[in-house]
Amino acid sequence: MVAQNIAFAFIASIVALSAVRTVTTRNIVHAALYLVAVLAGLGALYVMLTAEFVATTQFLVYIGAVMVLFLFGIMLTRAPLGHLDDLTGKQWPVALGVATALAAVLVYALVDAFHAAELPRNPVIYRTADVGDSVFSTYLIPFEAVSVLLLAALIGAVVLARKD
Template identity: 45%
Template structure:
């Protein structure tokens, strides 16, 4: 076992344990922070595999943007905390399916790749990746930029308060004034968790 393998085992163990904690943790915030640790660990795996650029992109995009986005998502949807509220009834089914899938994949992978072993890890340089992006992969790259633009516009459109209203300024200032709450109580309380079931349909069908 070389030093390379040793580092991989350590990083892989950290990644696997924190990934298990992501799906079993009882606290939402802990799950999100374990997810950040898992994504960092996967970046470390990329480093061990000799893909420095992918590791960098992983840390910047996933740990820097996606994990923070998840933290905001959890904070903005005030969900109840606790195992009963977080896990559904079919935990046994999930365990069975996931276990069977892992056993199947391992039974396929171990005979197929058990014997092979390359002497050293050699990855392409960042220069080669840059040339490949803008020579061989330039069309998919542009399509990806269009996809990101479409996702940006779609996310803004979906998460906006009211379709047809220009902004949220009026509502926010009225909430801060306080006495304006009496005018339209149901609209403001629909944001909270205590909205009655009867008004939800009216709020949803715009």
């Protein structure tokens, strides 16, 4: 239990710091790389939460595909590389206030609702096979809907981005 908590504290601090740097850094490519650190740390936390298949998908889809898309987006819009001073708007103090107020409300609600609730010591472990079974039986219709959604997104992206 102690080792788990030390591992959690280590990974969570990396995730939180990288997330803050993602939204505050002045370099667009650095923001993308900090986002990689956030996503990888979250993948490690998913393993701690016994979700091995979600962790694998996180690494493959997010760090693989989504980050490549982001880097393409950065380069295709010819973002000036290097330090930029106009990445954050004048409204940042208001945004900080809103985010802090939201964080205060959320943390208060969470502490109030689950103050010392523990995760089960010996949880039911669902392996990849169980996830597959569930997706293709109980959640078959949502799964097909997601397939149609991905197709629609693919066609939509092609239609939007093509030159005509």
